[in-house]
Amino acid sequence: MATAVRATMTRGSSASLEEAKHRVVDFFREVCRYLPSIMDRYNLYEVITPAQLRSQISAQFRKHSDVTNRKVIDLLVFKGQEELQYCLDHAKQRHHLLSTYVVGREGMVQHNKLGVLDHGESEFLKNFYQSNSL
Amino acid sequence: MVRGSKCYKVLQARGNANFRCLISPGCKAATEAPAEGTILRRNAAPISDSGYCRSFNYAAFSSTKCSQPESCTRIPLNLMRALANRSIDVSSLGASSSVQRTPVCSGSTGLIGSGGGLQSVRHLQTLAVTPTGPKIIKADTEETIEVSVDGHSLQIPKGMTVLQACEVAGKEIPRFCYHSRLSIAGNCRMCLVEVEKTPKPVASCAMPALPGMKIKTDTPLVKKAREGVMEFLLLNHPLDCPICDQGGECDLQDQSMVFGSDRGRFTDTKRSVVDKNLGPLVKTVMTRCIHCTRCVRFASEIAGVPDLGVLGRGGSEEIGTYVENLMTSELSGNVIDICPVGALTSKPFAFTARSWELKSTESIDVSDALGSNIRIDSRGPEVMRIIPRLNEEVNEEWISDKTRFSYDGLKRQRLNEPMIRRPGGYLEPVTWRAALSAVAQAVHQVKPEEMAGVVGKLADAESIIALKDFLNKLGCENTWCEGIGANIDADVRSKYLLNTTIAGVENADVFLLIGTQVRKEAPLLNARIRKAVRNNRAKVATIGPPIDLTYDHEDLGDGTDALIQIAEGKHPFSTLLSKAQHPVVIVGAGVFERSDKDAVMAVVETIVDQAKVVRDDWNGFNVLLLEAAHAAALDLGFVPGVTAKLLSKDHLKFLYLLGADDIKPDDIPKDAFVVYQGHHGDRSAYRANVILPGAAFTEKEGTYESTEGRTQQTSPAVPSVGDARDDWKIIRALSEVVGVQLPYDSVSAVRARFLAVSPNLFRVDELEPPTVWPQSITPRSSSSKIESSPFIKAIDNFYMTNSICRASRTMAQCTSAFANLKQI
Numbered sequence: 031m032a033t034a035v036r037a038t039m040t041r042g043s044s045a046s047l048e049e050a051k052h053r054v055v056d057f058f059r060e061v062c063r064y065l066p067s068i069m070d071r072y073n074l075y076e077v078i079t080p081a082q083l084r085s086q087i088s089a090q091f092r093k094h095s096d097v098t099n100r101k102v103i104d105l106l107v108f109k110g111q112e113e114l115q116y117c118l119d120h121a122k123q124r125h126h127l128l129s130t131y132v133v134g135r136e137g138m139v140q141h142n143k144l145g146v147l148d149h150g151e152s153e154f155l156k157n158f159y160q161s162n163s164l
Numbered sequence: 165m166v167r168g169s170k171c172y173k174v175l176q177a178r179g180n181a182n183f184r185c186l187i188s189p190g191c192k193a194a195t196e197a198p199a200e201g202t203i204l205r206r207n208a209a210p211i212s213d214s215g216y217c218r219s220f221n222y223a224a225f226s227s228t229k230c231s232q233p234e235s236c237t238r239i240p241l242n243l244m245r246a247l248a249n250r251s252i253d254v255s256s257l258g259a260s261s262s263v264q265r266t267p268v269c270s271g272s273t274g275l276i277g278s279g280g281g282l283q284s285v286r287h288l289q290t291l292a293v294t295p296t297g298p299k300i301i302k303a304d305t306e307e308t309i310e311v312s313v314d315g316h317s318l319q320i321p322k323g324m325t326v327l328q329a330c331e332v333a334g335k336e337i338p339r340f341c342y343h344s345r346l347s348i349a350g351n352c353r354m355c356l357v358e359v360e361k362t363p364k365p366v367a368s369c370a371m372p373a374l375p376g377m378k379i380k381t382d383t384p385l386v387k388k389a390r391e392g393v394m395e396f397l398l399l400n401h402p403l404d405c406p407i408c409d410q411g412g413e414c415d416l417q418d419q420s421m422v423f424g425s426d427r428g429r430f431t432d433t434k435r436s437v438v439d440k441n442l443g444p445l446v447k448t449v450m451t452r453c454i455h456c457t458r459c460v461r462f463a464s465e466i467a468g469v470p471d472l473g474v475l476g477r478g479g480s481e482e483i484g485t486y487v488e489n490l491m492t493s494e495l496s497g498n499v500i501d502i503c504p505v506g507a508l509t510s511k512p513f514a515f516t517a518r519s520w521e522l523k524s525t526e527s528i529d530v531s532d533a534l535g536s537n538i539r540i541d542s543r544g545p546e547v548m549r550i551i552p553r554l555n556e557e558v559n560e561e562w563i564s565d566k567t568r569f570s571y572d573g574l575k576r577q578r579l580n581e582p583m584i585r586r587p588g589g590y591l592e593p594v595t596w597r598a599a600l601s602a603v604a605q606a607v608h609q610v611k612p613e614e615m616a617g618v619v620g621k622l623a624d625a626e627s628i629i630a631l632k633d634f635l636n637k638l639g640c641e642n643t644w645c646e647g648i649g650a651n652i653d654a655d656v657r658s659k660y661l662l663n664t665t666i667a668g669v670e671n672a673d674v675f676l677l678i679g680t681q682v683r684k685e686a687p688l689l690n691a692r693i694r695k696a697v698r699n700n701r702a703k704v705a706t707i708g709p710p711i712d713l714t715y716d717h718e719d720l721g722d723g724t725d726a727l728i729q730i731a732e733g734k735h736p737f738s739t740l741l742s743k744a745q746h747p748v749v750i751v752g753a754g755v756f757e758r759s760d761k762d763a764v765m766a767v768v769e770t771i772v773d774q775a776k777v778v779r780d781d782w783n784g785f786n787v788l789l790l791e792a793a794h795a796a797a798l799d800l801g802f803v804p805g806v807t808a809k810l811l812s813k814d815h816l817k818f819l820y821l822l823g824a825d826d827i828k829p830d831d832i833p834k835d836a837f838v839v840y841q842g843h844h845g846d847r848s849a850y851r852a853n854v855i856l857p858g859a860a861f862t863e864k865e866g867t868y869e870s871t872e873g874r875t876q877q878t879s880p881a882v883p884s885v886g887d888a889r890d891d892w893k894i895i896r897a898l899s900e901v902v903g904v905q906l907p908y909d910s911v912s913a914v915r916a917r918f919l920a921v922s923p924n925l926f927r928v929d930e931l932e933p934p935t936v937w938p939q940s941i942t943p944r945s946s947s948s949k950i951e952s953s954p955f956i957k958a959i960d961n962f963y964m965t966n967s968i969c970r971a972s973r974t975m976a977q978c979t980s981a982f983a984n985l986k987q988i
Contacts, residue, residue: 151900154909158897159596162859162889 043104050100050107054091057107061087061114068117072124078132086131309375314382326368326379327355335381338390338419340397340504341456342369345560346465352397352456354419356389357381365389387423394424397454400435401505408452410506412519416454437482443490444977445497445569447514453507455481459499466562467493468694468714483507490981493714494687494962497568501551501561510549512569512974517541517548525881526553528868529567530622530792530861531966534666534686535870536563540571540862540881547571547862547882557667557931558874564687565978566962566969571862573972577845579857580886591855596887600901603854606837607902610817612639619645619802620823620842621791621966624866624878625925626914627858627891628793629800630906631822633917634895637904641805642816645797646824647790647958649756653765654798658934661795662689662872663783664748665931670696672784674744675704676737678727678768679955680752680788681711684962686871689788690714705737708754708955722954724764731770742775746784749777753790753958763950778937785937788871790958791966795869799922821848822891823858825967841894843885846967856898857888860968864890865911867918867925874931875924 044050065080065087074083094106116122157164307322313333320329325348330337340352350370357368360378365385373379380386398420405411437450455474460483463472471491475482485491491499499508522541529536529550536559541549550571552563582599583591594602607615617635619628628645635643644650653659664672669692682690690713696702697715704717707726720726720737729735741747749772755764768785771777777784789795797803813831821827823842829851832838840852843860861868863884869875884890889897892914899906908914918925924932959965963975963982 152905152909155897155900158889158893162884162893 044100047098047100047103050103053107054103057110058088058091061110064114064118068127071120072117072127074124074127074132077128083131086134090131309373311373311375311377311379313379320373324373326357326359326366326371326373326377329373329377330357330368330379330381337368337381338423339369340415340419340454341458343458343461343502346458346461346502349457349461352454353393354390354397354423356386356393358383358385358389390423391425394420395428395430398424398428399430400451401454402434402451404449404452404506407515408449408506409447409509409514410452410503414506415504435479440484441488441490442485442508443492443496444974444981445511445565446491446500447509447511449507449509450482450484451507452505453483454505455483456504457483458502458504459483459508462499462502463491463493463496465698466691466694467495467498468691469493472499492982494564494566494683495562495691497565498552498562510569512572513549517543522548523881525862525879527862527878527881528876529563530868530878531566531570531969532564532686533789533791533794533871534558534688535792535868535874535876536567536688537876538563538567542862542881545882545885547574557665558870559688562688562691566965566975569974569978570963570969570972572974573844573968573970574860574862576973577967577971578860578885578888579843579845579849579855580888581857582887583855585853596889596897599854599856600898603839603856603898604902606818606839606853607638610837613642614815614817615640615820616642616644616816616818617820618643618822618824618827619793619797620821620825621647621793622861622968623793623797623822624861624864624868624891625796625800625918626867626911627822627895628797628802629917629921630892630895630899630908630914631820632800632802633906634899634902634904635820636805637899637906638902643802644804645794645802646826647753647756648794648798649758649761650804651761652756652798652803654801654803656935657799657873657932658783658785658937660787660789660798661934662750662786662788663778663934663937664786665872666692666870669693669748669786670699672696672744672746672748673700673702674741674747675702675717676730676741676747676749676771677704677706677708677717678749678751679708679754679758679764679958680706680750681709681754681957681959682750682752682788683711683713684959685753685790686788687962703740705740708752709957723952724767724950724955725952727764727767727771728950731767731774733774738771738775741771741777744775746782747775747777748784748786749775750786750788752788754955756790756958757956758951758953760948760951763948767950783934783937792868792870795871795873796867796922796925799869799925800918801921821852822895823967824848841891842967843888844967844971846970856894857886858891858894859884859888863888866891867915867928869925872931873924873934875926875928877928 041053044053062084065083069075069078069080069083078086090110094103097103097106117127308319309322310317310319311329312318313330313335316333318329318333320332324332327337327339327342337355337357339355341349342352342355348370350367353367355368356365358380359366359371360380368379397416401416405414405417408414411417434451437453439450440448442448457474460472460474464470469492471485471489471493472483473486475484475486497510500510503509519541522543525540525542527538527540529538537553537555539551539553540547541551550563550568552559552561552568554561581593582596584594584599584602586592615635615638617631617640619631632643635641648660666689669689672693673696675693675696682693693702693704693713694715697704704713704715705720706713706717707720707722707724709722710719718737720730720735726735726737730738730741733739741749749768751765751768755761758764772785789798814833816833816836819827819832819836819838821838821840821842825842825844825846825848827848829847832851837854838848838852839854839856840848841856841858842849843858843863845855849855859880861878862881864878864880866878867875868878890911892911896906896908908917915926924930961979963978964970969975
């Protein structure tokens with residue numbers, strides 16, 4: 031019962047920044063080890079390759095590359111483990127993964143790119159293309 | 165004439181802070197009239213306003229120039245009516261001084277004002293809404309009597325009932341059968357009060373107040389009497405409130421909480437009554453009926469269809485149609501509102517929502533040109549029901565069945581995303597950007613004179629002005645509004661509006677209806693005419709297709725022959741018309757589309773001149789427009805421009821349809837590029853090359869002008885569906901893509917444009933008085949020859965007139981249910 035063990039696993043805070051960074055790398059490797067099984071059970075092969083998914087996940091890590099506070103790093107790792115646990119427990123459904131890792135948050139907002147691109151339109155027309163309520 | 169001082173006494177004697185309404189400090193010295201130009205305004209209050217009883221209707225009055233608005237509290241409507249019927253000096257109520265000077269005569273027929281200008285006549289009408297049914301006891305106008313209510317003595321006009329006297333005193337009397345717009349039945353006994361020196365409690369609604377009467381409304385006897393009546397009413401009333409659609413807005417429920425006993429002594433079985441089938445609109449659960457007979461009186465007095473009646477007596481009394489018969493009235497839905505219990509409820513609304521879950525939005529109806537005030541009750545994104553809102557000058561408290569029940573069409577056949585027709589003929593959903601650039605491409609390929617813009621029936625004024633500006637900027641003046649004919653005269657406002665006003669029609673005594681089926685075109689106007697027939701014994705003659713108007717009328721034939729005879733003075737009706745005090749001529753939609761329309765209108769104008777239908781103080785010439793968009797379209801000049809070449813339709817290469825669904829596909833050339841902007845996938849959407857989804861009237865804030873020239877606004881009750889946009893925004897966006905950008909970015913900027921084109925559209929909720937009748941200023945275009953062909957029926961099926969109705973299941977059920985009946 032590897033998952034049951036993992037779910038109960040807690041650790042004290044890192045003693046140093048090095049240890050915190052080490053934990054991050056460890057966690058990334060752990061995620062990578064679980065990737066094939068996640069791809070499998072969420073049927074993701076038809077929308078993304080394992081390499082692409084891995085780089086999407088590493089992008090999530092890099093998003094926080096500027097964090098230097100070890101307590102914050104520990105917390106982010108903990109949250110990442112929690113997220114992984116949800117994936118493994120099937121507490122998530124396919125569209126959760128699709129929206130977070132496959133298309134990305136931005137891709138889910140309709141016409142967002144269209145509104146952002148500047149064709150020399152007036153503010154009115156930009157808003158018009160986006161929504162009726164703007 | 166009762167002077168203001170006496171009137172003041174009446175108001176003062178009530179003593180209740182809630183009713184201490186003297187409107188402005190100027191009125192306090194009641195012999196002093198308010199300043200010149202003070203306008204009495206009526207703000208419509210929602211029907212279910214009082215805490216516990218729907219039957220108590222109020223209208224709040226306030227003076228626009230009131231220096232202390234917070235002191236303006238309410239006057240019960242019944243009091244206003246009663247006062248006005250007895251021609252009390254209205255100046256003490258804050259009316260303008262011109263009203264004060266207006267000589268007023270009263271009697272059983274209500275008020276007829278003369279002199280003082282049309283404006284003041286209208287204000288008087290506001291006050292003088294005569295109930296149709298009850299015969300008001302003819303009173304010497306000077307006479308008031310003194311009665312006492314619960315120890316407070318007060319002066320009331322002679323002829324008031326005890327119930328009205330109590331209302332003046334600020335005491336609300338519970339009632340079921342009494343309704344201020346219906347005749348008095350006096351059969352529910354809920355309004356029992358004690359009168360000194362009478363052996364038993366009296367039914368206050370049916371008892372005239374007599375001098376020196378000492379009325380008591382809060383004695384133990386009264387309390388016990390009400391409790392007893394309530395116990396009897398509940399004997400046979402089923403305990404199905406949890407599944408009753410009236411639950412939460414039921415008079416019986418509310419009044420039993422306030423006046424009923426906390427326990428009953430009833431152990432027997434309850435009687436049950438077979439439900440009646442009144443058609444697809446009104447659901448009946450007759451076991452719940454308490455026999456107040458409001459529905460019976462409504463049907464026979466206001467709707468004018470004596471379909472309902474009372475059968476049996478005592479324990480076997482039932483409301484019914486005697487033989488199985490549908491209720492064949494366009495106003496039948498109103499019996500749902502006046503039923504104090506859950507016996508008559510809405511069939512389409514049944515079991516769909518409870519009243520307390522609904523969000524109410526005050527809005528305007530667009531199914532006909534009257535602009536009835538409505539309340540849209542919605543839950544989430546869905547319109548659950550539509551019910552009337554009180555507006556004495558427009559719809560009183562009634563609405564037509566089409567207004568009330570066609571809302572389910574708002575959920576079907578909706579256009580929710582832009583679409584482009586591909587070469588294969590199928591419509592492909594696209595983005596707004598793609599759709600607009602497709603239209604722009606088409607616009608750039610045609611010459612301005614090959615373009616045309618058509619406005620449909622439900623368009624709001626904002627989108628009409630935007631479309632007009634857009635097309636004019638492109639150089640196209642080939643614009644028209646569907647349903648009012650190509651050669652309508654939009655120059656003089658009084659020549660296309662209902663000048664007498666909807667409420668003013670009540671005062672008329674002779675009617676000439678030309679080419680109109682009022683009952684189908686505007687059922688509520690028909691109810692007003694019926695009121696005039698009942699109260700003033702008005703004579704009605706029709707020239708046009710034969711129709712049952714629900715009142716006696718003379719059918720002068722369906723062609724123009726009778727019209728010409730009247731104009732030449734050879735017809736017996738012409739003397740009747742010229743002798744009339746307040747004649748009314750109504751020209752309807754059957755005339756608009758005729759090829760000889762100008763000649764017909766010239767004949768009508770001759771009649772108007774000869775019979776002096778238009779005078780200094782009375783404008784009896786009326787045009788009854790058919791659809792909600794018409795008056796605004798004409799005011800904004802959405803008619804073919806002077807430079808518009810009257811090309812045959814074959815030359816059109818680009819057609820912009822703003823919700824125009826009545827244009828026949830055969831009239832559109834095969835190679836024309838058709839843009840359809842609208843909210844329903846109705847007829848024209850099948851022909852469209854590009855579809856731009858707009859918002860329906862329940863989803864946008866749109867300005868509409870009614871046929872009498874009243875500007876009103878809808879308010880959004882639910883969000884627009886899918887990727888649809890507000891209509892004026894679509895045209896504004898398109899104009900930018902095409903390259904002729906319109907200069908407004910917000911709805912307030914569009915309305916600022918109204919100020920330049922037609923300022924009356926900017927003044928919402930106001931009736932712009934019609935312009936002066938032009939005396940031989942405009943040349944009569946009598947050059948064209950008048951034909952003797954019969955006037956056409958503008959509406960064939962009352963229930964299927966616009967795209968919303970045509971998508972409505974309820975309206976389809978009505979159509980099939982009433983198809984075999986000859987009247988509808």
